[in-house]
Amino acid sequence: MEQKEKKKLNPIERELMHKFKGKNARKCRFCGTARGLIRKYKLQICRRCFREVGEKIGFRKY
Numbered sequence: 001m002e003q004k005e006k007k008k009l010n011p012i013e014r015e016l017m018h019k020f021k022g023k024n025a026r027k028c029r030f031c032g033t034a035r036g037l038i039r040k041y042k043l044q045i046c047r048r049c050f051r052e053v054g055e056k057i058g059f060r061k062y
């Protein structure tokens, strides 16, 4: 029996890692909106998603 240890990544984390290497999109990578984008952290996500995702990837709301 083989025991493969697969790194379990959240869909969000996978998405992030995948798109970090990609081109810059001017819309939220999660919901697709172009409103309220936060490019501050090169995340390319909107404020709304940032609130949810931000915590998961280590950012905290101030």
Ligand SMILES: [Zn+2]
Pocket (backbone or CB within 6 Å): 028, 029, 030, 031, 032, 033, 045, 046, 047, 048, 049, 050
């Ligand atoms: Zn969004």
